[in-house]
Amino acid sequence: MASESAGPAELGFVEAAPSWRLRSEQFPSKVGGRPAWLSAAGLPGPPELACPLCGRPMAFLLQVYAPLPGRADAFHRCLFLFCCRTPPCCCGLRVFRNQLPRQNDFYSYEPPSEDPPSETGESVYLHLKSGAHLCRVCGCSGPKRCSRCHKAHYCSKEHQSLDWRLGHKQACAQTDNLDNIVPDHNFLFPEFEIVIETEDEIMPEVVERDDESEIIGTMGEAHEEELESMAKHESKEDRIFRKFKTKISLEPEQILRYGRGIAPLWISGENTPKEKDIPDCPCGAKRLFEFQVMPQLLNYLKADRLGRSVDWGVLAIFTCAESCKLGIGYTEEFVWKQDITDAA
Template identity: 25%
Template sequence: MPPNAEDYDSDSDDETYDDYETDVTLGYASNDSTGDDFSQLGGHPTWPSNAAPPPGDFSKCKVCSKPMSSLLQLDAELPMEFPGHERKVYLFTCRQKACRRREGSVRGFRWTKVTPATATKASESTQITTESESVSSKPKADLGASLFGAKPASGSGSANPFAASGPASDGGSNPFAPKSATEPMPPSAASPAAATQASEPADPAADLPATFASKARIAAGPPPPPTPTTPWPSESDFPTPYPPSHIAAEKEYISPPSKSSDPSALPPGVRLLDAETEGQGSGSGNKADASAFESVSDKTFQKFSDRLAENPEQVLRYHFRGQPLLYSKTDGLGKTWPAAMKRCGSCGSERVFELQLVPGAIVELEREEEGFEGMDWGTVLLGVCGRDCAEGNEETWREEWVGVQWEVLGT
């Protein structure tokens, strides 16, 4: 089976292929247990075992400050990418009509806990294997291969279905472990001058009169106390939750592209208007420009629609460090992607794409609601810190980047 679309290019018109597998793992809503008891659409959010809830401010819409509803919680451990890291990600949305289409009405969070011994051992093993095989080319690690139970993990039954299975050499090494961390420092004899310098007081203020040193320290003041965190609200403070669903996973298979299709051609039903034949008077040029703009938008949307039509019941697309399937290239996010995904606000590292919700999720989340006044986004993207930064070995809550592409309003 060819691994990608390029393998379908051939001079033979008689060659045919079956559907081919992409690097994306798809999530489907399920009423039946999938073996992953943590991941779910909708429902009340739950926290990792023995973990403290996130700060209460995380629960509030940035527009109206009211509690939001859970869209998604996902077991997102990636042992080949981040050895020793426990990871969970969450998406929330505000259900107030006045907050729709406004920045901050959809928010995303990440929970990370690092186990030092596991992280160090996995990092050393990965480093040794990687160095021994660096001269040979290896296939790209499929980080989404076992997400949602798409493929059984070789470890315990509670392993994250998003994580790739297989030996450590097939995945990325721990980015926190520098290569020199395991190399011993060469012994060196200290010179008399160095010994003299070492015996000198480290604090220059110690050589000053005691009264001056004391005043300097007093002027600096004590360190500021930690900022108190607002407790997470009780369930009664939240809106009625969306109905919960388990999430099942499968690898994405799509049909091969048609040999007769031109990758640069417009999708069926979309055409550029000719100013001389379609336009009338002085406004014909403007009409042609408008049609050209619409054709770009339609082409991107057509690609989005065609890909979802291959697996119409999907609610989630997961591809860590991959590329999202954009709903539009003419809105603010589409025009500036990937620059629109801001750096991590905690460590300054680049963020990477992790997952996106697609309209099938709206169908599942709002299946018990009547009318057409519900969510109106085309896709919700989640970008996370590429280092999975955390506060030492303690469990850490981080707000991550969320990008929303809204449905196009009719004119």
């Protein structure tokens, strides 16, 4: 996905994909499962991946591969979004950015092969080239380890306890095969690839015509004066929500809109950020809009089982305008959550 966007947005759609296509060496954009970390060093630790509201480990929601053309230090660049599944938090959020030059310690200089590898098993990769270990439950940094087998690693006592109850108690002695016997902990979101298409532009006059058609449709045989009166008294909130619906009408299944530096597409006139609400990057640069997650994604997350634990109208991600390079690690960026309940 090209990361400089002066024109229309790029749209993301979910699609089933074989597991090998979603591994780190393929530089995927994807939803759910475990993170396909970019740099194998400097991963955010358990404190950084704890919910800012309740402190519990967050779940990986999605990642977007978004290199910067013309930036040698960001030849590979990826954004990782995490959310809390605890109901009272209603989607506590954190997002991290990581970037690498083409010549790096983890990946080939040449593009990855489009052909499946000879070994395409379903083993879970819980060790990185840097030597870092990953949590068996969530796939994030796992500094804790099982005191019996010393092979299983975890991000937290909570995830260690969960894994113990769901099978590690029996598998603990089988230390040579732990990666092949990771149980379903019912913690990860369903996994999909995100495929990208460029949005077809809807002409402004089409938006206006759709607006008028909707007003007329609601009024039936109303007189012209009544229609004019309704248009005059239509609230800003109504107009914003109608624009949102019209904009996505050509591609209603879109789960993501990407466009570095373009304007977000808000679902509501309420709870939209002002410039002062978007904190500057620690490097001193302003942050600009890069992409947004659409409410349609909830349809793919088994949201009926999630209740109020995960819900949103728009998740807007703002990143450093300079895409600064702060060491080899992962830099936290900013998420603005606009609730769907704010919409008309």
